[in-house]
Amino acid sequence: MNSRAALAPEVASILAAARERPGGDAPLEVEPRSLPDALERAEADGRVPVIAEVKPTSPTADSTREDDPVELAESMVAGGAAAISVLTEPSHFGGSPETLTRVREAVDVPVLRKDFVLREDQLDVVKADLMLVIARFVENLEELVAAARDRGFQPLVEVHDETELETALESGAEIIGVNNRDLARLEVDLETFESVSRAVPDDITLVAESGISTPANVRRMREAGADALLVGNAIMDHGATETAVEANTRRLTRATPEEET
Numbered sequence: 001m002n003s004r005a006a007l008a009p010e011v012a013s014i015l016a017a018a019r020e021r022p023g024g025d026a027p028l029e030v031e032p033r034s035l036p037d038a039l040e041r042a043e044a045d046g047r048v049p050v051i052a053e054v055k056p057t058s059p060t061a062d063s064t065r066e067d068d069p070v071e072l073a074e075s076m077v078a079g080g081a082a083a084i085s086v087l088t089e090p091s092h093f094g095g096s097p098e099t100l101t102r103v104r105e106a107v108d109v110p111v112l113r114k115d116f117v118l119r120e121d122q123l124d125v126v127k128a129d130l131m132l133v134i135a136r137f138v139e140n141l142e143e144l145v146a147a148a149r150d151r152g153f154q155p156l157v158e159v160h161d162e163t164e165l166e167t168a169l170e171s172g173a174e175i176i177g178v179n180n181r182d183l184a185r186l187e188v189d190l191e192t193f194e195s196v197s198r199a200v201p202d203d204i205t206l207v208a209e210s211g212i213s214t215p216a217n218v219r220r221m222r223e224a225g226a227d228a229l230l231v232g233n234a235i236m237d238h239g240a241t242e243t244a245v246e247a248n249t250r251r252l253t254r255a256t257p258e259e260e261t
């Protein structure tokens, strides 16, 4: 693992749990739904490309949503989400691989597996269209990216700074997410995306992650070059109904220049 700044205790705990989680028994074979195609479809009919996240809870949330993840995902798609992200991490985010399978069966957009995958065998736990790989936490990024791709997954490599971006580009990543959440203090700062995105080549599919909660935030990330936005908390809006989840999603996918908040 690339270890520079200290990690927040919550993140250290997430990683300790991830190290202990078993992998699958045999390499999976996936026929993925293409993320770039889904983003293009969203753009073509005037939707901002949003990857909406089914995130029952998290270390920074103050409650857990108990409602059906499939209904939440369907509401997100009804609100215009181009793709869905599903947390499969069980001990800190309330996710599960089974949830992802159910969501992927229910929707027709690409589904990202959001977890803390550290080893190759952990890729083989559940089929998904995209696989999150966090540059900072992986010993050999190039090997894991290639292993994910061999199985058919589209790897989404997450970075937080320019050094990690360089590693991601060297690993052959084609889809890169810049996470605005700092893993030392768990604070979000949209300036992170604005600064790192300047060094991202044009042919990369670039995702702005975390802390995007208003149409103004959406426009800010799009102006800085985001091809897509990964949004969890602002859509899940802990405690809201499915109707609210659909409306929350629509508010971001329909973020027009006129809307000021």
Ligand SMILES: O=C(O)c1ccccc1NCC(=O)[C@H](O)[C@H](O)COP(=O)(O)O
Binding pocket: 010, 011, 053, 055, 058, 059, 060, 061, 179, 181, 186, 188, 209, 210, 211, 212, 230, 231, 232, 233, 234
């Ligand atoms: O969301 C957290 O509290 C969190 C804490 C520690 C490590 C990772 C965490 N989140 C992972 C994510 O990347 C987000 O779920 C995703 O980008 C969506 O962010 P947001 O829109 O801010 O919910």
